[in-house]
Amino acid sequence: MAFGLFKKKKEAASEAPKKSGYINLKIKEVVNEIDDAISIHFEQPAAGDIQYQSGQFFTVIADINGKEQRRAYSLCSSPFVDANPAVTVKRVQGGLMSNYLNDNARAGQELRLMEPIGNFTTTFDGSNARHIVLFGGGSGITPLISIAKSALDQEPNSKVSLIYANQNIDSVIFRATLDQMVSESNGRFALVHVLENAPEGMECTTGWLTEQIIKESLGQLPQEVAEGTEYFMCGPGPMMDIVESSLSNLGIDKAQVHKESFTTTLDSKDEAASEASDEIIAREVTVIYDDEEFKYTVEPGETILEKGLDEDIDLPFSCQSGLCTACRGKCVSGKVKMDEDEGLSEAEMDEGYVLPCVSHPLTADVVIEIG
DSSP states (O other), X not given: OOOTTSOOOSSOOOXXXXXXXXXXXXXXXXXXXXXXXXXXXXXXXXXXXXXXXXXOEEEEEEEETTEEEEEEEEBOSOTTTOSSOEEEXXXXXXXXXXXXXXXXXXXXXXXXXXXXXXXXXXXOOTTOOOXXXXXXXXXXXXXXXXXXXHHHHHOTTOEEEEEEEEEEGXXXXXXXXXXXXXXXXXXXXXXXXXXXXXXXXXXXXXXXXXXXXXXXXXXXXOOOOTTOEEEEEEEOHHHHHHHHHHHHHTTOOGGGEEEEESSOSOSOHHHHHHTTTTTOOOEEEEEEETTEEEEEEEOTTOOHHHHHHHTTOOOOOSSSSSSSOTTOEEEEESOEEESOOTTSOHHHHHTTEEOGGGEEEOSTTEEEEEO
16 A cells, blocks of 8 residues: 555656666755655656665765765665655764754755665565564664665555654654554554653653663564564664664564664774785775776775776775775675675675775785676
8 A cells, every 4th residue: 555645656666776876856845854854856857767675775975065975865765655765864963964864955956976776675576575674773663664664565465563762752763654554554564662751641662772672562462474574673783783783682583673773883984904914915906887997006094996096097986995896896706804794695795796995906806896
């Protein structure tokens, strides 16, 4: 079913683009979600609808103070439910892009973006009868609401539950939309609010998200689902650490748990690199991108992506901290050291995928195919 707040599209995107190119999209509308967060809704281009999967993200590119900045923002829209793609941007103290967009984004303005990518998603099938449990914290709700809307629309026999942690009721993003989803889902969408400071009379759980609260919240959710349960989490690192350890202590298989990180777990990439400085020396690498081959030497203290950008090679990137996977490539020869591998699954690493933005060559025969 489609929810009343959203206009149903005739055809939904079934597959994300394989290569992340660049697009320019005009802003259709800017919606103030809470005091410090907006949703930017884009017009569909005349050339055809933007293809994306629920849970993926755009990389926004803007010139700020004379320097190009790039930041990844998750899509809050559903390709099955919403007529236009949209991202949500929450202000970050000192954040160049988040403050720029919150202060300047206007209807009619055109933004340069990288096409949507990301692996924090799932395949929807009308024959599924599963339970999708979502854990969100703050702006981590953004990709989760996209997944929730798509699952409720595409899988009539599945149920979706959201455990959503925030500081207070005023910091709950998409509050009205979530309430409407509950009322229109015929019992298929359950919502548990966890608030540090809860208003009087509100039905919610009060306090920080702890293992005990997680266990109690899971006990409030539907228990009988034919095909089992999948868990998706997105939010601050400490919150996700608690969720992950709690699910593990409950005996839930790691394969059922999916995680999207917005911030790196390393205090410093430089510190991580220095720990292996005896292995990292200047070496030539080969990067294959967009059917072109580039060779250049990566010095100690540089990453493969950083050096490529210094060489004026237009490689795809966004976060530059090993989380968003915009630069993901397959290491088909040689060996690299990654400072951070949070953005890759074990299966991806087993297949040889690496993240050039946090990678250093360890051998003289490194060849990476991006795209």
